[in-house]
Structures are given as C-alpha cells and as structure tokens.
Amino acid sequence: MKTDSPDPEGLMLPVPGVDYGPLDGLLGYALRRAQNALYLDFYRATAEWDVSPQRFAALVLIARNPGLRQGLLAQAMGLHRSGALRLTDWLTAQGWAERRDAPDDARAWGLHLTPTGKRRLAKLEAAVAEHDRALLAALGEQGIALKAGLDRLAWVATAQSTAPDNKHRRPKP
Amino acid sequence: MKTDSPDPEGLMLPVPGVDYGPLDGLLGYALRRAQNALYLDFYRATAEWDVSPQRFAALVLIARNPGLRQGLLAQAMGLHRSGALRLTDWLTAQGWAERRDAPDDARAWGLHLTPTGKRRLAKLEAAVAEHDRALLAALGEQGIALKAGLDRLAWVATAQSTAPDNKHRRPKP
DNA sequence: TATTGTTATACTCTATAACTATA
DNA sequence: TATAGTTATAGAGTATAACAATA
Numbered sequence: 001m002k003t004d005s006p007d008p009e010g011l012m013l014p015v016p017g018v019d020y021g022p023l024d025g026l027l028g029y030a031l032r033r034a035q036n037a038l039y040l041d042f043y044r045a046t047a048e049w050d051v052s053p054q055r056f057a058a059l060v061l062i063a064r065n066p067g068l069r070q071g072l073l074a075q076a077m078g079l080h081r082s083g084a085l086r087l088t089d090w091l092t093a094q095g096w097a098e099r100r101d102a103p104d105d106a107r108a109w110g111l112h113l114t115p116t117g118k119r120r121l122a123k124l125e126a127a128v129a130e131h132d133r134a135l136l137a138a139l140g141e142q143g144i145a146l147k148a149g150l151d152r153l154a155w156v157a158t159a160q161s162t163a164p165d166n167k168h169r170r171p172k173p
Numbered sequence: 174m175k176t177d178s179p180d181p182e183g184l185m186l187p188v189p190g191v192d193y194g195p196l197d198g199l200l201g202y203a204l205r206r207a208q209n210a211l212y213l214d215f216y217r218a219t220a221e222w223d224v225s226p227q228r229f230a231a232l233v234l235i236a237r238n239p240g241l242r243q244g245l246l247a248q249a250m251g252l253h254r255s256g257a258l259r260l261t262d263w264l265t266a267q268g269w270a271e272r273r274d275a276p277d278d279a280r281a282w283g284l285h286l287t288p289t290g291k292r293r294l295a296k297l298e299a300a301v302a303e304h305d306r307a308l309l310a311a312l313g314e315q316g317i318a319l320k321a322g323l324d325r326l327a328w329v330a331t332a333q334s335t336a337p338d339n340k341h342r343r344p345k346p
Numbered sequence: 347t348a349t350t351g352t353t354a355t356a357c358t359c360t361a362t363a364a365c366t367a368t369a
Numbered sequence: 370t371a372t373a374g375t376t377a378t379a380g381a382g383t384a385t386a387a388c389a390a391t392a
Contacts, residue, residue, distance in 0.1 A: 052381095079384095080385085082383075082384075083382075083383050083384080086382080086383080105392075106390080106391060106392085107389095107391045107392070
C-alpha cells in the first residue's frame with residue numbers, strides 16, 4: 001500500500017459540480033475566499049522568513065512604536081493579554097524582539113526589536129510591500145476601490161455589532 | 174483583589190496613539206481587519222444558532238448537494254479529510270446532518286441534512302441573508318463593487334500563488 | 347482596588363501519519 | 370495500487386482563571 005502523501009491543503013477553490021447556493025452571493029463568503037487565497041500567497045511570498053501575517057503585524061507595530069507594552073500590542077491586535085504574551089515569547093525566542101524594562105512602570109515591559117530583528121524586518125517589509133503591489137497591479141483600478149471598500153466594511157461591521165441595541169455575544173466564551 | 178473579568182476580546186480596533194506604519198496601506202491588513210469585524214458581527218447576528226461561519230458554509234453545501242461525500246466537502250472548504258471528519262462529527266452530534274451509505278461506493282458516506290437540520294437551516298439562512306443585506310445596504314453602491322473586487326482578488330491571489338514559476342510552500346507543513 | 351504581566355490549563359482548529367475497507 | 374474514511378496525535382492559536390508585583 002501507498003503511505004499517504006500530504007495533500008495540497010488550504011486552497012479553497014470552487015469545486016466543479018458542487019452547488020454553492022447562497023454562498024456565492026454573500027459578502028462574508030467572498031471575504032473568506034479572498035482571505036484564504038491571500039493568506040496562502042503571503043506565505044509563498046515570505047517563505048524564507050517563516051513569519052505568519054499576524055506575527056508580521058506584531059513586528060511592524062513594535063518597530064514603529066519602540067517600547068510598546070504587551071497590553072497595548074494585545075489591544076491593537078484584538079488579542080487577550082495571554083495571547084500577546086505567547087506572541088512576544090515567540091518573537092523573542094526567534095531573536096526578532098526583546099523585552100526591556102519600561103522606564104515609567106515597573107510592572108510593564110517595553111518591547112523593542114533587536115538589531116537583527118530590525119535588519120530582517122527591513123527586508124521582510126520590502127517583500128510584503130512588493131507582494132501587495134503585485135496584487136494591486138493585477139487588480140488595476142479595482143484595487144484602490146477594493147482597499148477603500150474594505151476599510152469601510154470594517155468600520156460598518158464594527159458599528160453594526162457594537163450598536164447599543166445589539167446584544168454582544170462573543171464567539172464561544 | 175479583583176478577580177479578572179473577561180475582557181471584550183477580538184475587536185481589532187485601531188488604537189489611538191499607536192503607529193501602524195505600512196499596515197494601514199496594505200490590502201492584506203485591510204482584509205484581515207474587515208474579516209475580523211465581519212466575523213464578530215456574524216456571531217452576533219446568528220447567536221441563537223451557535224454555528225460558526227465555517228459550519229454554516231458546510232451546512233449550505235450539504236443542503237444544496239444532498240449525498241455530498243466528506244472528501245468533496247473537504248475539497249470545497251480547503252480542508253484536509255480529517256478536518257471534514259471532525260466537522261461532520263460536530264454537525265451530526267448537533268442533529269444538523271447525518272451520514273448515510275453512499276449508493277455507489279461502499280467506502281463513502283453521503284451527507285444529508287436531517288429534517289430538523291433543514292428546518293433550522295431555513296431560518297439560519299434567512300438570518301445570514303438579512304445580515305448580509307444590512308451590510309450591503311450600509312455600504313451602498315460601494316458594496317457591489319466590493320463584492321466584485323473580493324471575487325476578483327481571490328482569483329488573482331490564487332493565480333499568483335499557483336503560477337508555475339512560483340515555489341509552493343504551504344504554511345507549516 | 348485596578349492594572350501588567352505571568353502561569354497553568356483547556357478548547358478549537360487543522361494538520362500528519364498510519365490504519366481499514368473497499369475499489 | 371489508489372481512494373474514502375477513520376484513528377491517534379501534535380501543533381498552532383487563543384481563551385479563562387488565579388496569581389504576584391506594582392500602581
């Protein structure tokens with residue numbers, strides 16, 4: 001018998017012969033498909049750094065806000081404190097970032113990139129920017145409109161779910 | 174001392190005073206922010222059914238393609254076989270769906286909604302459709318363009334990452 | 347009394363690998 | 370020999386809860 005070979009997982013391609021019903025018309029499903037594709041493409045474009053999109057975002061935030069607190073990082077990324085801790089642990093273990101004492105609060109850390117991290121991030125940022133440019137180029141003028149539409153959608157959906165007459169229900173508390 | 178109360182996690186709101194650097198300009202980051210917001214809003218709008226967006230998609234696929242194989246479900250959703258198994262386990266355990274013998278292949282299952290599942294899905298689909306309509310309404314004519322842009326982006330990003338001159342590297346194999 | 351970060355723990359999601367029973 | 374599904378396991382990711390040190 002043949003031992004299972006790894007399948008090319010993750011590609012959320014439309015399967016011929018399968019009826020997607022209302023999914024094809026939903027904004028939310030289109031968003032998921034797009035994010036799935038973009039996620040895989042991000043990995044391809046940044047393979048040599050082995051950094052997930054989320055970790056990339058954390059690196060940029062630390063780089064642009066030297067001394068950033070873990071708590072603020074969590075808030076900016078929509079994470080729990082403990083999530084920011086794990087994230088920071090990984091970044092420090094990989095040599096990207098380091099914790100230094102915060103000058104004004106003995107409880108807190110200030111997060112900083114290491115010199116190595118700065119050097120690596122410069123190249124990684126360039127690769128990500130190039131990746132994004134390639135996508136925008138392929139989309140043409142639709143790309144600009146898309147970006148604007150996404151920014152607005154984030155705003156609208158947030159307004160909708162935090163409207164005062166709506167019950168808040170977080171996923172699986 | 175006060176025992177920790179659960180924080181309102183998951184909202185990826187821009188934090189005042191934090192510099193997001195290049196993130197604000199990236200298509201990929203805009204996509205992530207939008208999906209984050211939409212995800213939370215989906216949960217709010219469908220709270221009484223306790224079904225995630227992904228499980229909702231599975232239900233629709235089974236409903237529109239009675240007798241669907243687990244393997245095809247996996248393919249359509251970009252999952253591994255074992256992922257479709259877990260998903261199906263959950264759907265059957267909750268009374269949404271059931272496995273029946275496939276008429277033409279003794280190895281395979283045919284997936285079907287239960288009568289209860291059909292009844293529940295009708296209402297859930299209506300709630301999701303209404304949720305989507307509300308978003309589109311709030312976006313105005315930008316919404317139509319956004320939907321089209323997302324469809325195209327999924328296509329473009331897929332083409333980019335599956336181009337013959339690009340190395341395939343799946344995330345963390 | 348509240349906040350920052352930590353530890354310990356648990357649950358979800360999703361993958362890999364090896365297995366079975368069919369084909 | 371290949372395919373459909375299963376089992377067992379492992380690794381992310383992210384949450385909760387209780388805690389220490391500091392504010």
